[in-house]
Amino acid sequence: MISYAVRRLLWVIPSLWVVLTLVFFLVRVVPGGPFDQERQIPEEVRKVLEDYYDLSAPVHIQYKNWLVRLVLHQDLGPTMRYANRSVGEIIRLSLPYSAQLGGLAALLALCIGVPLGVYAATKHNTARDHVAMGIAMTGVSVPRFVLAPVLILVLSLKLYLLPAARWETWRHMVLPVFCAGLPMAAYIARLARAGMLEVIRSDFIRTARAKGLSERRVILRHALKGALLPVVTFLGPGLSGLLVGSLVIERIFNIPGMGRYLVEAASNRDYNLVMGVVLVYGVLVMVLNAVVDILYKLLDPRVTLE
């Protein structure tokens, strides 16, 4: 088991290398460069700029230099569009906001989603099930960029209950975390219900009931573990989706997170920043997926991974 976990985590390194290499060459193949959009710059200035950012050498030399600098010095280089700031600095400053928003939203999603789904499954086909799933479906069906403006208008601008923007005290965090987490909570509730309905009809649950365990114990001790399988499978992509989805939330609530660099860097052709954002995003998603696979194995002994 431990050897599997280690191997699975080590696999992250070659995968990450493939992604980074692919993106490195792709962004350079796309027409246009980091200095094309500004007013015409003199040839000499452009040459100095290209030398400074290591863009004048052939692409494979640039790649070698970039990789060596990253591996040996953990340095992602300077940004090409934000004067005097390094990529590492931008990520250090912006990542904590995104991580807090994403982490809290995921936590909220789990705390709402799993109990709601399990509850609905135990009351299968009753009015309570329909109400719970109605709530979950509303959560799935209302886009974040509709939900967030409506909540801001009602709670902030009309009732003055919560601040409408920024990220300082817990009062600032309530609305963004809720708006970011609600769709994911609704997904999780639906998956948990589907998983629970599958498990609840299996033989080992009938056995557990037959030996006289209380319904509460049957659900919490025996069924829950199996019912969480679909939820666990969803967590990897769900969390990375949350990362991208919080882009909208960060923009609406004016939170200085990493989200905005994702779009800006690519459309500005800021090669170094693109690579930095891809690296952070890639590490997060790949490690999360590895952890999900390991959890999957832990939760369901029937699964053979070899």
Added chain:
Amino acid sequence: MTTSSTSQNESPESPEKKEPEVVALAEAASLEPGATAPGGAEPPVAVEALPQGTSLWKDAYRRLKKNRAAMASAVILAVIVVGCIFVPTFSSYRYDHANLALGPTPPSWAHWMGTDFFGRDLMARVFFGGRISFGVALTATFMSFAIGVTWGGVAGYFGGKLDSILMRIVDVLYTFPFLIFVILLMVFFADQKSPLYSAFKAVISPFVESSTDQSHYPIFQLVIVFAAIGCISWLTMSRIVRGQVLSLKSQPFIEAARSIGVGPGALIFRHLVPNALGPIIVYTTLTIPEVMMTEAFLSFLGLGTQEPLSSWGLLASNGADAMDYYPWQLFFPGLFLAVTLFCFNFLGDGLRDALDPRMRKD
């Protein structure tokens, strides 16, 4: 030969007393050459008419009909689809006809859903946007279904090295930052000089008057968005199918099927996948709203559907910007988007309950 045997067969019994299904089956059996042996037409018909002969799908349809929420959702979806097909064609306003003198007006008799900032009729725009939203959703979901089920089924069934390689590819694609991928795609290929645009012009040239017409360019960009979303939306499906296949393939019914000589292809698609249909359908119904959301999300960032075309996402995000002053511009597109997604979800849940073979006993 077969027709005469049918008339002999049916004339003694009174056909109008039979259930319609039985008649249909009898007709199907008798029309099939070779299914009815001369003179012995009765036994196959009689056997097929027994109640346990109903197929999984017919059974599922019967159960689905009992689920009022699912049926209501199907009806509402049908109404919206019909509206999207006919309203833009028969409306007295075009979706892109601006009336700057009119400007934004609230809903009225002339404009049932009001007008937008440029005085364009919102109802025409909402239904036209529906075409694009549905188009994106159905195309990408179909791609996700076809690729994801095959990929995940093969990986889960064969296991070992093949599984390792296939799922590693999925992992790598997962980590490809989707937004940057789409931006690259839009910038690199959605260019007037790109070879793809020439190919697009060649494809549409038989259907339009002039293939060099500039107004086709936004449609070309849209096709690129379709493809981009479709290419990435099968990943989760393949993981879910693989997970299901992994936990199903060690069960006795697969061993039984294998022991009577069923090949791997039939095992995956006729035994493993149908037994995993519950989660697959739940996920497919989650994919449709997800894809619609992705399109809306891209439009919100200015990368998806471009003006003067419209989609529910584009209209809703425009409306969200103006909601303090012109709330109807958010209300109608948001309502259509939410109701459509809501109905897909209800229908999917109904399908799940109807299709799950393990529920057949109760």
